[in-house]
Amino acid sequence: MSLPKASPPHLRRAFVAVHRLTIVISETERLVADPVPGITAAPHDDNLRYFDVTIQGPDGSPFQQGVFKLELFLPEEYPMAPPKVRFLTKIYHPNIDKLGRICLDILKDKWSPALQIRTVLLSIQALLSAPNPDDPLAPDVAKHYKENEADAHRVSREWTQLYASK
Amino acid sequence: MSSDYEFSDDDVDNVFDDEDIEMQDDDSDGDDGGDMDDFKVAPKTTRKAWEVQFDSLTQASIEKLMEKDVEHIRGILGVDESKAGLLLRHNLWNKERLIEQYMDNPDKTLIAAGAAMPEPEPPRPSRRPSRKPKASASPKSDTFVCSICFDDAPDITPLSLDCGHAACSGCWSAYITSKIRDEAEHACRCMAEGCGLVASDEFVRSAVDEDTYVRFEELLVRHFVACMPHLKFCPYPSCTNTVSCPGAASKTSLTTVVPIVSCGARGLASTSSGSMTQSQELTRQVTGKEHKFCFGCIIDSDHRPVVCGVALLWLKKCRDDSETANWIKSNTKECSKCMSTIEKNGGCNHMTCKKCKHEFCWVCMGPWSEHGTAWYSCNRYDEKGGVDARDSQSKSRASLERYLHYYNRWANHEQSAKLALDLFAKTEKKMEEMQITSALTWIEVQFMKKAVEEVDKCRMTLKWTYAMAYYLAKGNQKDLFEDNQRDLERAVEDLSELLESPIEPENIPTLRQKVTDKTVYVQKRNSIVLEDTAEGFLEGRWAWNATVEGFEDPVPQDP
Numbered sequence: 001m002s003l004p005k006a007s008p009p010h011l012r013r014a015f016v017a018v019h020r021l022t023i024v025i026s027e028t029e030r031l032v033a034d035p036v037p038g039i040t041a042a043p044h045d046d047n048l049r050y051f052d053v054t055i056q057g058p059d060g061s062p063f064q065q066g067v068f069k070l071e072l073f074l075p076e077e078y079p080m081a082p083p084k085v086r087f088l089t090k091i092y093h094p095n096i097d098k099l100g101r102i103c104l105d106i107l108k109d110k111w112s113p114a115l116q117i118r119t120v121l122l123s124i125q126a127l128l129s130a131p132n133p134d135d136p137l138a139p140d141v142a143k144h145y146k147e148n149e150a151d152a153h154r155v156s157r158e159w160t161q162l163y164a165s166k
Numbered sequence: 167m168s169s170d171y172e173f174s175d176d177d178v179d180n181v182f183d184d185e186d187i188e189m190q191d192d193d194s195d196g197d198d199g200g201d202m203d204d205f206k207v208a209p210k211t212t213r214k215a216w217e218v219q220f221d222s223l224t225q226a227s228i229e230k231l232m233e234k235d236v237e238h239i240r241g242i243l244g245v246d247e248s249k250a251g252l253l254l255r256h257n258l259w260n261k262e263r264l265i266e267q268y269m270d271n272p273d274k275t276l277i278a279a280g281a282a283m284p285e286p287e288p289p290r291p292s293r294r295p296s297r298k299p300k301a302s303a304s305p306k307s308d309t310f311v312c313s314i315c316f317d318d319a320p321d322i323t324p325l326s327l328d329c330g331h332a333a334c335s336g337c338w339s340a341y342i343t344s345k346i347r348d349e350a351e352h353a354c355r356c357m358a359e360g361c362g363l364v365a366s367d368e369f370v371r372s373a374v375d376e377d378t379y380v381r382f383e384e385l386l387v388r389h390f391v392a393c394m395p396h397l398k399f400c401p402y403p404s405c406t407n408t409v410s411c412p413g414a415a416s417k418t419s420l421t422t423v424v425p426i427v428s429c430g431a432r433g434l435a436s437t438s439s440g441s442m443t444q445s446q447e448l449t450r451q452v453t454g455k456e457h458k459f460c461f462g463c464i465i466d467s468d469h470r471p472v473v474c475g476v477a478l479l480w481l482k483k484c485r486d487d488s489e490t491a492n493w494i495k496s497n498t499k500e501c502s503k504c505m506s507t508i509e510k511n512g513g514c515n516h517m518t519c520k521k522c523k524h525e526f527c528w529v530c531m532g533p534w535s536e537h538g539t540a541w542y543s544c545n546r547y548d549e550k551g552g553v554d555a556r557d558s559q560s561k562s563r564a565s566l567e568r569y570l571h572y573y574n575r576w577a578n579h580e581q582s583a584k585l586a587l588d589l590f591a592k593t594e595k596k597m598e599e600m601q602i603t604s605a606l607t608w609i610e611v612q613f614m615k616k617a618v619e620e621v622d623k624c625r626m627t628l629k630w631t632y633a634m635a636y637y638l639a640k641g642n643q644k645d646l647f648e649d650n651q652r653d654l655e656r657a658v659e660d661l662s663e664l665l666e667s668p669i670e671p672e673n674i675p676t677l678r679q680k681v682t683d684k685t686v687y688v689q690k691r692n693s694i695v696l697e698d699t700a701e702g703f704l705e706g707r708w709a710w711n712a713t714v715e716g717f718e719d720p721v722p723q724d725p
Contacts, residue, residue, distance in 0.1 A: 023315040080344035112359040
């Protein structure tokens with residue numbers, strides 16, 4: 001798919017829009033055909049850019065046994081701009097705040113168009129295994145994690161039981 | 167007076183001699199508009215003490231400067247032009263530091279700038295694996311699949327930077343366009359995750375449409391200008407000129423000069439060439455507002471005679487205080503005992519302070535005990551208690567009064583300056599009228615227009631003298647300054663009145679004489695104020711009553 005260089009701007013814009021939508025659709029197809037273990041992502045019927053996501057807490061982390069719900073939205077500019085992802089399930093984690101917002105570099109300045117929904121979700125799963133209290137989004141949780149990791153893990157486990165059990 | 171001019175001129179020129187020479191060198195390279203430059207330089211030989219030396223540069227001439235730097239680096243480091251450009255941009259156009267770093271570690275410098283690939287790391291022991299990462303394997307297979315959009319149509323063209331991370335041309339175009347248009351980013355790194363290679367200018371040109379490439383070039387120029395302390399981009403909307411002002415390049419110089427510059431353009435630039443007819447374009451150039459701004463701070467108008475630090479302090483104070491202060495002044499009084507600010511919103515005049523329980527009369531501010539039962543009306547204005555209370559109140563109000571005194575005059579001149587456009591239109595009409603009613607020609611009635619322009623200019627000066635006076639420490643210097651200010655203000659008001667007066671055909675010759683005389687006088691008073699203040703800054707003569715960045719802290723003094 002390509003367009004001659006000297007096409008009028010409106011045609012060009014339309015072309016880019018269609019091009020981006022194709023990317024969303026083909027990526028969704030691949031996601032459904034070849035799912036990632038421990039992760040599900042399903043687009044809404046009425047909005048192809050809006051996904052319901054679940055991530056299983058990784059084994060060996062305080063979030064083990066938990067299933068966390070997330071929402072993922074692909075903005076108009078995707079894949080040139082990163083997707084917007086948010087936890088819907090409450091979680092006690094230094095890089096995820098009360099509103100479920102996630103502090104992750106690839107969702108911000110380290111975004112690259114070569115990343116996909118799949119890689120983003122895998123990165124989030126990895127973030128659950130390896131919290132980074134030195135770059136916190138929830139300062140109180142991060143403080144807890146730094147000062148008494150064992151106790152913080154206990155709270156994380158409790159929350160997982162309370163809010164994220166199947 | 168003329169010897170003074172010469173003295174201060176020499177002084178300034180000596181200080182910035184190096185830059186001057188450098189700038190002239192640059193000029194001689196640009197062969198376009200050489201006549202124009204001569205024309206512009208001429209008046210500067212009689213530069214006044216309050217003016218700074220500056221040059222206006224077009225986008226093309228900045229691009230020439232950039233090319234020169236690129237060429238210089240290319241020659242020294244022996245890299246190609248595109249790499250030299252990337253290196254310079256990444257190192258904020260600091261040539262010395264770049265050369266030093268490059269000599270130290272060329273590979274590291276190139277990689278940091280996105281001009282070269284790092285050596286593949288993982289297979290350390292065996293050096294033979296192909297330099298190209300896996301993505302490049304796909305083009306070799308029969309059908310190319312774009313790694314971004316997974317399109318595998320046979321007609322798509324795979325494109326990649328030197329790193330070999332291929333994607334289809336549509337994805338590249340969308341990516342680079344979005345970087346330039348949405349993020350105003352000139353360094354477009356490769357789309358592959360973790361790849362730091364930056365797209366060369368030719369690659370960008372081949373990937374985007376013409377408008378976007380124009381924007382890209384503008385971004386490069388803006389980046390260059392932002393990196394140079396002696397350059398500043400014109401802040402007027404859609405203007406692409408740059409002003410060079412070496413005299414105001416350092417922060418410390420801003421305590422001695424007020425670098426008001428002008429980029430040479432006027433009015434609003436036409437957004438796209440061709441949308442304006444030639445005559446419209448001409449009108450814009452002649453009548454549009456001059457692009458005048460301060461090189462040293464963010465104020466986009468003339469704030470002479472006061473230096474940036476004080477001007478900004480004043481603007482901040484006005485933003486924070488003026489409305490509140492006005493309201494407090496007109497709606498409240500202070501308790502004569504504890505000085506709490508009180509608003510009376512109903513009830514009788516027998517007030518009891520909520521804080522200190524002091525009982526007093528709202529009318530005379532004296533203690534209530536002196537009033538007995540006369541609460542319905544206060545006829546005790548001269549009672550001692552009342553006089554004392556009003557005294558202490560007036561003291562606490564004095565600082566507010568002082569501020570409002572300066573603020574109201576400042577705001578008044580600002581308002582008048584805003585009305586200047588009306589005045590211009592009105593004067594134009596009067597000038598036509600004069601031509602009809604008298605034998606004067608168009609050129610002969612220009613004195614009116616000149617007078618209006620002068621009044622406008624002086625009001626600008628006057629406006630800022632109030633900001634300056636508010637912060638000046640008490641003393642002889644301030645008295646002298648305010649004397650000059652008063653003389654200028656009086657002259658300006660006289661001239662304004664003359665301009666507003668109705669025109670009687672028989673009086674026109676005398677009016678003309680009067681206006682011309684007054685204009686010259688006003689002009690002289692204005693230069694006295696500007697010159698005296700400017701010299702004061704150079705000599706470090708002014709002392710402030712507040713802390714101003716770059717100046718010594720104020721000496722505490724009696725209120």
